[in-house]
Amino acid sequence: MSETTAPDKPEAVASAAPPGEAPEIQTLDPAFFDDPHATYHEWREGGGVRQARYPGPAPVEGWVVTSYAEAKELLSGRQLSKNGAVERFGRHVGLTQGPGSALFSHMLNSDPPHHTRLRKLVQKAFTTRRTAALRPAIEAHVAGLLDTWEGRDEVELIGEFALPLPLAVVFDLFGASDADHETLQVRGNTLDGGQGDGEVSVFTAESMLTYLQALIALKREQPDDGLLSALVEARAEGEEALSEDEITSMAFLLVIAGHQTTVNLIANGMHTLLTHPAQLAALRADMTLMPGAVEEILRYESPSALASLRYAAEPVDFGEVAVDEGEFVQISLLGANRDPRVFADPDRFDITRADAAKHLAFGHGIHHCLGAPLARLQAEIAFTQLLTRYPDLRLSEDHEARWQANPRHRGLLSLPLRLT
Incomplete structure (x- = not known):
């Protein structure tokens, strides 16, 4: 298999509009998800x-x-x-209506000054020390999951590894019990509503709300050194503590955003490594390359395809293209991370790429992902143990990559692997 994947020019993409004219609205069909890079390549060539x-x-x-x-x-x-973007979109899907609406008042859906207050308080609780302290637990979770594969020839990486790992880790972070882990595993297996599109169903959101409220109430009565207790107690000088809805929605954000991103990072990463054998061999020969390999995976096949939803707060001009106030604007992380003006030969996967960490896979600016260090840590530990424990690890012979039909997430539906 070739080490380089160069996008073909997609047949269905319309050409750029003449100067001064708005381009025709491109309606994408489901086949778009098989290779969005080709479409985004064409759009960059047409002005971006x-x-x-x-x-x-x-x-x-x-x-x-x-x-x-x-x-x-x-x-x-x-x-x-960000203010109001989710509410506008929620009119279409119903996720901001009813009991589950409390889950969406977190900082990812807000602008300053509200965002500034929330971020300051959450950052006070979600410390680098707290993340680093999870390493032994993450290593134990990874080893335990791999222990269940003993004696088997084939496994399915997503359902049997990539899904349960970040759920276990985030609830270690919360200070949850083993029983809580088991309860959340059931809910975590249905985080996409059973549709295979990476979205959260209304039922799952409201079920999660009830569960998180009960867990937060427990931490108020029996505080510990976990993140939920820290969020309950978090205060900054001159600031009020987080409200009950703010704590609940922040916990929900950490579960949903952290879970989906890490699942995709692990699955996309293993798929990419296994389809680039020379890069995989180089990594096996020198595991000190692992941090750079994780950054290149994040750049090459970003687990989040689009940044969270935004709309124009004022008219925005992109050269001769004018975006009116109030219109939705999607920022393609997949597209930006393969821009040849920033990354030389961007469709080549190279774990020694010096500038891979310039990627925007975790966003940028005030909304840069707070859990990025935790996702990186899980990926490094997961890839290290997988490659060390299974030197013959490879894709199943009949594997064909099938991707989630979700424009916001870039993730495989399944990843069957041969262990021997």
Whole structure:
């Protein structure tokens, strides 16, 4: 198999509009998810900004930014707003209505000054020390999951490893008991609503709300050194403590965002390594390359395809393209991370790439993912133990990559592996 994947020009992509004219809205079909890189490559060549309608049960129509410089600038600035974006989208899917609405008042869905207050309080509780202290527990969880594979010739990596690992880790972070782990495992297996599209069903959201509220109430009565207890107690000078809804929605964000991102990072990473044998051999020969390999995986096949939803807070101009106030703007992390103006030969996977860490896989600016160090730590430990314990690890002979039909997440539906 080739070490380099160069995107073919997609037949269905419309050409760039003449100067001064808005490009035609591109309606993407489900085949888009097989290789979104090819489409985003074409859009970058055409100016980096397109109007598009993604497929799905509640398609979002709006502008999509695929170039690195513009993506980074928009992620950094205040031309785009988070306030109200989820509520606008929620009218289509019902997730911001009813009892589950409390789960969406977290900092990822807010702008300053509300975001500033939330981030300050959460960052006070979610410390580097707390993340680093999880290493022994993560190593034990990984080893325990791999122990269950003893005597087997074939496994399915996502369901049997990538899904349960981050759930166990986040509930270690919360200070949850083994019984809580088991309860959440049941809910975690249905985080995508059973649709295979990576989205959270209304039922799952409301079920999760009830569960998290009970766990938070327990931590109020019986505080410990876990993150939930720290969130309950978190205060900054001159700031009020987090409200009950804010704590609940932040816990939900850590479960959902941290879970889906880490599942995809592990699965995408193993698939990428196993389909690039020379890079895999180099990593096996020198495991000190692992941190750089994780950064290159994040760049090459970002677990989050689009940044969280935003809309234009004011008119925004991209050269000759004008985006009106109030229009949805999607920032393509997949597109930005393969921009040839930033990454030389961007469709080549190279674990020694010096500038891989410039990727935007975890966002940028004030909304940069707070859990990024934890996701990186889990990936490094997972890849290290998988490659060390199974020197003959490879894709199943009949494996064919099938991807989630979700424009926001980039993740495989399954990853069957041969162990021997």
